[in-house]
Structures are given as C-alpha cells and as structure tokens.
Amino acid sequence: MYGPLPGDQAGPLKRPAPRRYAAYRPGRLPVGAARGHLRLNRKGLAIGIDIGGTKVAAGVVDAEGRILSEARRSTPGTDPRAVERVILELVEELSRGHRIRSVGIGAAGWMDLAGGTVLFSPHLAWRNEPLRENLERLLRRPVLLTNDADAAAWAEWRFGAGRGEDRLVCITLGTGIGGAMVMDGRLERGRFGVAGEFGHQVIMPGGHRCECGNRGCWEQYASGNALGREARLLARANSPVAQDLLAAAGGHPEDITGAIVTELALAGDRASRELIEEVGEWLGLGLANLAAALDPGLFVIGGGLCSAGDLLVEPARKAFSRNLTGRGFRPAAGIELAALGPNAGLIGAADLSRVSSRVRSQGAR
Numbered sequence: 001m002y003g004p005l006p007g008d009q010a011g012p013l014k015r016p017a018p019r020r021y022a023a024y025r026p027g028r029l030p031v032g033a034a035r036g037h038l039r040l041n042r043k044g045l046a047i048g049i050d051i052g053g054t055k056v057a058a059g060v061v062d063a064e065g066r067i068l069s070e071a072r073r074s075t076p077g078t079d080p081r082a083v084e085r086v087i088l089e090l091v092e093e094l095s096r097g098h099r100i101r102s103v104g105i106g107a108a109g110w111m112d113l114a115g116g117t118v119l120f121s122p123h124l125a126w127r128n129e130p131l132r133e134n135l136e137r138l139l140r141r142p143v144l145l146t147n148d149a150d151a152a153a154w155a156e157w158r159f160g161a162g163r164g165e166d167r168l169v170c171i172t173l174g175t176g177i178g179g180a181m182v183m184d185g186r187l188e189r190g191r192f193g194v195a196g197e198f199g200h201q202v203i204m205p206g207g208h209r210c211e212c213g214n215r216g217c218w219e220q221y222a223s224g225n226a227l228g229r230e231a232r233l234l235a236r237a238n239s240p241v242a243q244d245l246l247a248a249a250g251g252h253p254e255d256i257t258g259a260i261v262t263e264l265a266l267a268g269d270r271a272s273r274e275l276i277e278e279v280g281e282w283l284g285l286g287l288a289n290l291a292a293a294l295d296p297g298l299f300v301i302g303g304g305l306c307s308a309g310d311l312l313v314e315p316a317r318k319a320f321s322r323n324l325t326g327r328g329f330r331p332a333a334g335i336e337l338a339a340l341g342p343n344a345g346l347i348g349a350a351d352l353s354r355v356s357s358r359v360r361s362q363g364a365r
C-alpha cells in the first residue's frame with residue numbers, strides 16, 4: 001500500500017521543487033522550513049513498533065509525537081513467523097479504544113528502498129524477508145518498514161532535539177554506533193538504502209577488530225561496548241584506580257559493562273569519568289570526519305551512552321573543534337543530546353507511517 005519513504009529518491013513520489021535559502025547565516029534554520037509536505041493528517045493515530053534484540057516496544061502515537069498508550073513483549077527468538085505473531089498481538093492490544101490508520105515498524109537492519117523487504121537484520125533471521133506484504137495481510141492496515149536509526153532520527157527531527165534544523169545527522173550510541181540523516185525534511189538513505197553506517201568508518205587503521213570484519217572502526221572506540229572493554233582492561237590490569245569499578249561488578253572484571261561505568265561516573269568515580277571522557281574524544285573526532293563530508297547544522301547524540309550527559313558530550317565538543325576541517329574559518333555544527341530517549345524509534349516509525357501514506361496519496365492525485 002505504501003510506496004517509498006519520504007526520503008527516497010526513486011519511486012512514484014513527485015519530487016518537491018528545490019528550496020532556495022537566502023545567503024547562508026550560521027545557526028539554525030527557521031522551524032518548519034522543510035516541512036511543507038508534513039502539514040497533513042493532523043488527527044490520524046499510528047502505532048509504532050521498535051523491534052530490538054531483546055524486546056519489542058510498541059505505542060500508539062498521535063500527530064504531535066505523543067505516546068497515548070504503550071505495550072511491550074520480549075523478542076521471540078529469531079523465527080520471522082513468531083516475530084510477526086508478536087507484532088499482530090501488539091497491534092490488536094493497542095487498537096482497542098483507538099482508531100489506528102497505519103503501523104510503522106523500526107528494526108535494526110537494512111530495508112530495500114521501496115520499504116517492503118528486510119534485506120538483512122543482525123538480531124533477527126530476516127534475509128530478503130517480504131515483511132511488509134506479510135504484515136499488511138495480517139494487520140489489514142498500511143505498514144511501513146524502516147531502519148531503527150532512521151526512525152529515531154526522524155522522531156528527533158520532528159519532535160525532539162533536532163526541531164528547526166534541516167541538515168541533521170543523528171548518532172545512536174549503544175552496543176555499536178547507529179547513524180541516520182534528515183536532510184531538507186527527508187530521510188537521506190543513499191542510493192541503495194543503506195547509508196548511515198558511520199560506525200564503520202575506519203578511524204584507527206590496524207586497531208580493534210570489528211564484527212564487520214574490518215579493524216579500527218569508529219564503533220570500536222566510541223560506543224557502549226568500547227567503554228565496557230576499556231574499563232575491563234583497566235580492571236584486569238589491577239590498577240588501584242579501578243577499585244570502585246571492580247567492586248561494582250562484584251570483583252569480576254569480566255562483568256563490568258558500559259552501563260556500570262556510566263553509573264559510577266555520574267556518582268563521581270574518577271576513573272569512570274576518565275574512561276567516558278576518552279570515549280567522548282573519539283566521538284568528537286568521528287563527528288569532525290562526518291562534518292567534513294556532510295556539513296550538517298547539528299549532530300544529535302542518542303542511545304544508552306547518552307545518560308552520561310555532559311561527561312560525554314563536553315569532551316566530544318572539544319575534540320570536534322580541535323579536529324574540524326577549516327576550523328576558525330567556517331561555522332561549526334552543534335552537538336546536542338537527543339531529547340526523546342529510548343522511545344524515539346517507535347515514535348519515529350509511527351510518524352513515518354502516517355506521513356508516508358499521505359505523501360503517497362497526494363503524489364497519486
């Protein structure tokens with residue numbers, strides 16, 4: 001029922017005329033500059049579903065990005081049919097008492113540009129899975145599939161920290177690094193729909209081995225996993241500065257996680273603060289590389305590691321300014337924490353499903 005996402009180049013959508021700006025002024029564009037295609041369907045409710053490696057979170061979302069009701073399940077293994085059944089259950093449960101027009105699904109992985117097929121998903125057994133078709137049959141409503149990082153970026157742009165900035169790059173720091181771009185009011189997904197894999201830019205040739213097969217990827221230095229790894233190394237070295245870290249993990253260095261380090265850092269532990277500062281510096285260096293390529297107005301940093309707040313972002317801002325190409329001779333992008341927290345994915349998936357159906361129907365007229 002749906003065509004491509006609003007961000008796609010291909011497909012039957014009428015492309016909007018290019019917008020012209022007056023002479024560039026540093027700072028944010030006026031709110032709504034790229035939102036003409038979004039003034040639609042103010043009343044429609046949509047369900048957003050965020051499928052993670054361990055849990056499936058769903059919610060009814062209104063046109064202002066507010067969650068009206070929520071439901072959760074554990075991710076039922078990797079069997080695609082079992083995942084579809086859980087989605088059906090959630091939609092049936094949340095539809096009681098709400099008139100739902102569409103359903104948006106966000107999951108880690110790559111969707112084809114038309115948004116019908118999951119090409120690959122790391123946590124689930126989806127390989128070339130025609131998920132949208134299966135789900136539209138089951139749910140009897142329009143369904144939209146999107147990458148979870150794209151969904152979160154869309155939500156931050158529409159309702160969160162990215163409001164008013166129309167050249168936006170979002171970075172999600174979790175076990176790895178997720179990336180997504182909203183440019184001039186559209187998700188930028190590249191020629192083949194797989195743009196935004198910023199976590200795998202090589203930032204340290206010959207460095208730590210990455211799951212992707214390369215060495216020295218950014219996400220091996222600036223993610224929750226990287227933070228945990230460095231803390232475990234410090235604890236295993238029997239360093240006296242790691243005593244509190246070790247104690248927090250019951251004396252077992254291998255049980256130290258990024259979340260434990262973040263908690264201790266917020267409580268004032270010096271070694272934990274230094275570890276987060278180091279991750280923040282790697283973050284800033286990678287952002288400077290992205291600014292050289294993409295020149296956004298704002299980076300929004302989300303994901304679990306964000307709970308470290310300024311302990312992470314301040315060192316990132318400093319490293320960013322130190323490494324930015326043309327520093328001193330150009331306006332620099334802002335770096336801000338995400339505003340919507342862990343619900344960004346489901347809010348964005350719901351909103352994309354609502355907006356896409358209308359863009360499609362307008363295009364067809």
Ligand SMILES: [Zn+2]
Pocket residue numbers: 199200210211212213214217
């Ligand atoms: Zn990699």
